[in-house]
Amino acid sequence: xxxxxxxxxxxxxxxxxxxVFMAANAGLQIAGPLLTKLAIDTYLAPSGVxxxxxxxxxxxxxxxxxxxxxxxxxxxxNLLCDFAQSYLMQRTGQFAMFDLRRxxxxxxxxxxxxxxxxxPIGRLVTRVTTDVDVLNELFSSGLLTIMGDxxxxxxxxxxxxxxxxxxxxxxxxxxxxxxxxxILFRNSVQQSYKRIRLAVAKINAYLQEHVTGxxxxxxxxxxxxxxxxxxxxxxxxxxxYKDSIIAYGWFYPIVEFMGMTTVALLLxxxxxxxxxxxxxxxxxxxxxxxxxxxxxxxxxxxxxYNILQGAMAAGERVFxxxxxxVAIHAPANAHSTxxxxxxxxxNVWFAYKDEDWVLRDVSFRIEPGETIAxxxxxxxxxxxxxxxxxxxxDIQKGSIEIGGVDIRQFDPQALRRMFSIVLQDPFLFTGxxxxxxxxxxxxxxxxxxxxxxxxxxxxxxxxxxxGKFEYKVRERGAGLxxxxxxxxxxxxxxxHNPRYLILDEATSSVDTETxxxxxxxLQRMVQxxxxxxxxxxxxxxxxASRIFVMHKGKLREAGTxxxxxxxxxxxxxxYQLQYKDQEVx
Numbered sequence: 301x302x303x304x305x306x307x308x309x310x311x312x313x314x315x316x317x318x319x320v321f322m323a324a325n326a327g328l329q330i331a332g333p334l335l336t337k338l339a340i341d342t343y344l345a346p347s348g349v350x351x352x353x354x355x356x357x358x359x360x361x362x363x364x365x366x367x368x369x370x371x372x373x374x375x376x377x378n379l380l381c382d383f384a385q386s387y388l389m390q391r392t393g394q395f396a397m398f399d400l401r402r403x404x405x406x407x408x409x410x411x412x413x414x415x416x417x418x419x420p421i422g423r424l425v426t427r428v429t430t431d432v433d434v435l436n437e438l439f440s441s442g443l444l445t446i447m448g449d450x451x452x453x454x455x456x457x458x459x460x461x462x463x464x465x466x467x468x469x470x471x472x473x474x475x476x477x478x479x480x481x482x483i484l485f486r487n488s489v490q491q492s493y494k495r496i497r498l499a500v501a502k503i504n505a506y507l508q509e510h511v512t513g514x515x516x517x518x519x520x521x522x523x524x525x526x527x528x529x530x531x532x533x534x535x536x537x538x539x540x541y542k543d544s545i546i547a548y549g550w551f552y553p554i555v556e557f558m559g560m561t562t563v564a565l566l567l568x569x570x571x572x573x574x575x576x577x578x579x580x581x582x583x584x585x586x587x588x589x590x591x592x593x594x595x596x597x598x599x600x601x602x603x604x605y606n607i608l609q610g611a612m613a614a615g616e617r618v619f620x621x622x623x624x625x626v627a628i629h630a631p632a633n634a635h636s637t638x639x640x641x642x643x644x645x646x647n648v649w650f651a652y653k654d655e656d657w658v659l660r661d662v663s664f665r666i667e668p669g670e671t672i673a674x675x676x677x678x679x680x681x682x683x684x685x686x687x688x689x690x691x692x693x694d695i696q697k698g699s700i701e702i703g704g705v706d707i708r709q710f711d712p713q714a715l716r717r718m719f720s721i722v723l724q725d726p727f728l729f730t731g732x733x734x735x736x737x738x739x740x741x742x743x744x745x746x747x748x749x750x751x752x753x754x755x756x757x758x759x760x761x762x763x764x765x766x767g768k769f770e771y772k773v774r775e776r777g778a779g780l781x782x783x784x785x786x787x788x789x790x791x792x793x794x795x796h797n798p799r800y801l802i803l804d805e806a807t808s809s810v811d812t813e814t815x816x817x818x819x820x821x822l823q824r825m826v827q828x829x830x831x832x833x834x835x836x837x838x839x840x841x842x843x844a845s846r847i848f849v850m851h852k853g854k855l856r857e858a859g860t861x862x863x864x865x866x867x868x869x870x871x872x873x874x875y876q877l878q879y880k881d882q883e884v885x
Contacts, residue, residue: 301612301615303615303619304435304438304439304611304615307396307397307399307400307439308392308396308439310395310399311392311395311396314388314391314392315388315389315392317384317388318384318385318388318389318392318444319444319447321381321382321384321385321388322381322385322444322447322448322451323451324377324381325378325381325382325385325448326448326451326452326455327455328374328377328378328381329378329452329455329593330452330455330456330459330590330593331374332371332374332375332589333459333585333586333589333590333593334459334586335367335370335371335374336582336585336586336589337463337580337582337583337585337586338356338367338582339363339364339367339582340580340581340582340585341580341581341582341583342356342363342582343360343363343364344581344582345580345581345582385444385448389439389440389443389444390440392439392440393436393437393439393440394436394440396436396439397432397433397435397436397439400432400435400618401428401432403622404427404428404432404618404621404622405428407621407622407624407626408424408428408621410626410628411624411626411627412626412627412628412692412693413687413692413693414627414652414692414693415624415627417652420505420508420509421505421508421509422501422503422504422505422506422507422508422509423501423502423504423505424621425504425508426500426501426504426505427501427617427618427621430500430504430614431497431614431615431617431618432614432618434607434610434611434613434614435611435614435615435618437607437610437611438607438608438610438611445600445604446601446604446608449597449598449600449601449604450597450601452593452597453594453597453598456590456593456594457472457594459590460587460590460594463583463586463587464579464583464587466569467566467569467570467579467587470562470565470566470569471562471566471587471591471594474558474561474562477558478555478558478598481551481554481555481558482551482605485547485548485550485551485605486605486609488543488544488547489544489547489548489605489606489609490609490612491543492540492541492543492544492547493544493609493610493612493613494613494616495536495540495543496537496540496541496544496610496613497610497613497614497617499533499536499537499540500537501617502533502536502537503530503533503534503537506529506530506533507530510526510530548606555595555598556595558595559591559592559594559595559598562591562595563588563591563592563595566587566588566591567584567588570583570584570587570588571584627693627694628691628692628693628694628712630710630711630712630713631708631709631710631711634709634710634711634714635705635709635710636714637702637703637710637714637715637717637718638702638703638705639799640668640669640703640799640830641668641702641703641704641705642665642666642667642668642701642702642703642704643665643666643689643700643701643702643800643830644664644665644666644700644701644702644704645662645663645664645665645685645698645700646663646698646699646700646701647661647662647663647697647698647699648661648662648663648688648695648697648698648699648700649661649662649695649696649697649698650684650688650693650695650696650697651696652693657853658681658684658853659681659684659685659688659695659853659854660852660853660854661698661854662681662685662698662853662854662855663698663855664848664855664858666830666832667830668830669828669829669830670830670831670845670846671826671830671831671833671843671844671845672831672832672833672844672845672846672847672848673832673833673834673835673841673844673846673847673848674832674833674834674835674847674848674850675834675835675836675838675841675847675848675849675850675871675874676849676850676851676870677851680850680851680852680853681850681853682804682834682850683804683805683834685832685834685850686721686802686804686832686834688700689707689719689802689832690715690716690719690721690802691707691708691710691712691715691716694708702715702718718798718799718800719798719799719800719801719802720792720793720794720796720798720800720801720802721793721801721802721803721804722786722789722790722792722793722802722803722804723789723804723805724804724805726777726782726785726786726788726789727776727777727789728773728776728777728780728785728788728789729773730773730774730775731772731773732767732769732770732771732772732773733762733765733768733769733770733771733773733788734746734749734769734770735773736773736788736792737749737752737753737769737788737791737792737795738795739792739796741795741796744795744796746769748795748797749769749791749795750769752791752792752794752795753769753791755791755794755825756787756790756791756794756825757787758784758787758788758790758791761784761787790825793825794825798829799829799830800829800830800831800832801825801826801829801830801831801832802831802832802834803831803832803833803834803835804834805834805835805836838874838875838878841861842861843861844860844861845860846858846859846860847859847860847861847864847871849864849869849870849871849874851870856869856870857869857870857871
């Protein structure tokens with residue numbers, strides 16, 4: 301709760317003003333019964349006690365009109381104060397949640413890639429959307445209402461005690477029972493709400509995964525199985541809600557029963573005292589009204605407890621995400637990145653988990669301007685090399701250096717700014733073609749973008765599109781072929797004019813015609829750049845300066861295409877598998 305309230309700190313003036321209106325609203329709520337008491341004891345059943353003789357005339361008609369006018373003014377002011385506090389807190393709550401979502405998004409940008417390997421995307425989306433919405437409900441209505449209810453209860457007790465201590469004690473006597481019932485209710489609901497939030501996260505994660513893969517589901521006729529799995533997850537959510545509904549179903553009637561029983565006792569006892577002339581009729585009627593209002597804030601508090609429990613369950617998850625440690629840190633005194641320097645792996649050992657080594661004592665050096673190809677069987681550690689070079693993960697042993705400086709001495713953002721990378725699965729964002737190529741980099745001009753598209757053989761296709769570079773790209777590039785999306789990714793990489801270029805299986809998902817375009821583009825892209833090309837298709841790497849052959853996490857062979865064929869080792873076997881039939885023909 302303390303951490304959530306910190307997000308209100310920048311908006312202290314608005315919160316303080318809302319508190320003023322809340323206090324005024326609480327004071328106005330106790331004014332109504334006092335005016336009723338005054339009217340009854342002065343005019344309807346005169347008791348001889350009139351503390352407002354100077355304000356109230358002797359004429360009953362005029363006096364009742366004046367009290368009625370005051371009552372109307374109280375109602376109007378109550379309405380205005382209620383609106384003002386609600387508006388201010390709703391507005392402040394939105395600002396606070398804006399700040400919280402911004403912090404969440406910024407933190408998610410800093411968390412290492414390994415965290416996303418372990419956590420479903422749908423669950424993380426739930427944290428930023430649904431869970432934050434629940435917290436917003438607490439800020440905008442729950443928190444201030446709770447404070448207002450507590451203040452109203454306190455004022456009612458003070459006024460009632462001053463009017464009749466005995467009747468007040470009778471009213472308060474039932475409060476321990478209500479508190480005991482509330483504690484039982486709280487324990488039941490607290491567990492339900494944790495289960496509800498967990499079930500919501502599972503539903504979102506399942507939906508995100510299966511909606512993204514809907515084509516595969518339909519292709520393999522898995523709709524029925526998917527529906528059964530979703531039904532099981534959905535049922536867990538329903539069962540958790542049912543438990544909370546049962547708790548609320550018992551709680552409200554019990555509190556209502558206690559309230560009505562207490563009011564009935566007050567009427568009986570108050571009527572007896574009025575008959576004995578030890579209590580005025582006005583005080584008894586006021587007590588009846590206060591008795592009704594006394595239990596209303598308690599019921600309201602129990603209702604807000606619903607919001608509070610939901611907010612606590614959501615807050616626990618939100619702050620757990622915010623507390624996730626950032627594994628990749630920038631050093632206090634970051635080293636400036638070199639203009640262009642050699643890349644060197646020195647006795648590198650790396651495991652994604654414990655000591656299940658993916659790379660074992662890997663050492664090599666890439667000179668500036670070299671084009672290095674990396675080949676090997678699936679799982680040999682090829683992509684891991686680039687992940688470590690970009691410092692998405694930190695190595696356990698050894699060092700990786702650029703220009704003679706350990707990459708852990710660079711700011712990660714500055715390090716990654718030196719690279720452009722094209723992945724096996726091309727990814728496009730919703731927006732224009734130009735926005736997908738620039739990716740927010742202000743220094744890329746229209747000329748740079750057009751030149752990059754021309755160099756990767758994309759410009760002819762762009763010119764055929766309506767709007768050209770302003771063509772609207774749908775989610776994940778829907779409507780574009782895989783080859784077209786990959787060429788756009790090539791243009792993006794080239795437009796950023798990187799010092800180092802990484803191509804990770806960049807041609808494995810394109811057709812033969814597009815591969816020829818890409819192969820032609822590659823010659824221009826790698827010129828005067830240090831390039832690392834990871835490929836299964838050996839046709840795209842034969843002109844590389846050197847070829848590294850990875851096998852079971854180790855660098856087993858290194859050399860040019862012809863040198864490796866002459867050695868008749870692992871590379872020779874890979875080459876034979878791909879081109880033996882062609883050579884025989």
